[in-house]
Amino acid sequence: MRSLTGESPVVAGAASRTDKFLQYPVMPTLRPAYPRGPWHYKDMHQLVVTYESTAEAVRAVVPAPLQPADGNRVTIEWRRMSEVSGFGPYTEVGHSVACTFEGKPAIYVFQAFLDSESPTLAGREILGFPKRYGEPDLKTVREVLTGTLNYGGVQVALATMPYRAVDLSDRLAEIEQELQTTQLVLKLLPDVDNHTPKVAQLIRVGIYNVRLKGAWGGPAELFTVPHVGCPVAALPVVRVLEGRQHLWDMTLSDGQVVHDYLETERP
Numbered sequence: 001m002r003s004l005t006g007e008s009p010v011v012a013g014a015a016s017r018t019d020k021f022l023q024y025p026v027m028p029t030l031r032p033a034y035p036r037g038p039w040h041y042k043d044m045h046q047l048v049v050t051y052e053s054t055a056e057a058v059r060a061v062v063p064a065p066l067q068p069a070d071g072n073r074v075t076i077e078w079r080r081m082s083e084v085s086g087f088g089p090y091t092e093v094g095h096s097v098a099c100t101f102e103g104k105p106a107i108y109v110f111q112a113f114l115d116s117e118s119p120t121l122a123g124r125e126i127l128g129f130p131k132r133y134g135e136p137d138l139k140t141v142r143e144v145l146t147g148t149l150n151y152g153g154v155q156v157a158l159a160t161m162p163y164r165a166v167d168l169s170d171r172l173a174e175i176e177q178e179l180q181t182t183q184l185v186l187k188l189l190p191d192v193d194n195h196t197p198k199v200a201q202l203i204r205v206g207i208y209n210v211r212l213k214g215a216w217g218g219p220a221e222l223f224t225v226p227h228v229g230c231p232v233a234a235l236p237v238v239r240v241l242e243g244r245q246h247l248w249d250m251t252l253s254d255g256q257v258v259h260d261y262l263e264t265e266r267p
């Protein structure tokens with residue numbers, strides 16, 4: 001059947017239906033899994049343990065063209081997100097290595113475990129964060145800030161440090177800069193044939209509106225347990241280098257492709 005304009009009403013109807021569905025940020029359209037950013041993080045409590053691992057373990061997780069930085073430095077951090085627009089509160093453990101990219105310092109995040117679905121999916125689908133579901137917790141137990149990570153009820157990591165022992169207020173500007181070190185992730189997504197790579201990109205994550213409200217240092221301890229489902233112990237602790245606590249705000253929203261593996265490999 002033709003309309004007066006000669007257009008098929010079925011086709012015209014289908015086109016407007018498609019437009020309607022394209023307004024949604026993501027599936028499912030009845031209740032998208034996450035809202036469009038930007039996502040504003042307020043009063044984020046962070047426990048950061050930096051340690052030396054083995055050269056072999058570090059090399060095994062770092063993709064070219066990144067180069068591991070000197071010292072085999074690895075960071076495991078707990079973040080208690082107290083107040084986040086669009087996501088609500090949640091807790092996350094991120095595991096990263098110090099690298100260089102194009103000769104400049106960078107942090108490469110190779111795995112993360114969260115207790116909330118919405119930021120896990122947003123982080124994976126948009127930015128390419130290697131996020132999975134886990135059971136992280138960050139709390140003060142007596143005078144000790146205690147970060148734990150459980151996987152299916154089994155504890156795989158324990159980090160402890162005296163609560164706000166050494167005040168680093170005189171270094172806030174320097175640490176605020178440090179928090180903005182280039183952060184990179186590897187976004188890997190297969191095509192629907194479940195075989196061909198569709199996306200293979202190194203992404204620089206945009207971190208905006210950073211405001212450091214407090215920083216503290218002190219000794220820290222870290223213990224990890226080998227577990228095939230949650231391989232935090234794959235980067236073994238040779239020695240702990242530093243413990244830190246930060247209280248800060250920031251905004252996440254977008255990223256930038258800094259290396260496209262499929263483009264560079266195209267004949």
Ligand SMILES: CC(=O)CC(=O)O
Nearest residue numbers: 092119122123129252
């Ligand atoms: C969207 C995100 O990627 C959030 C996060 O880092 O937890």
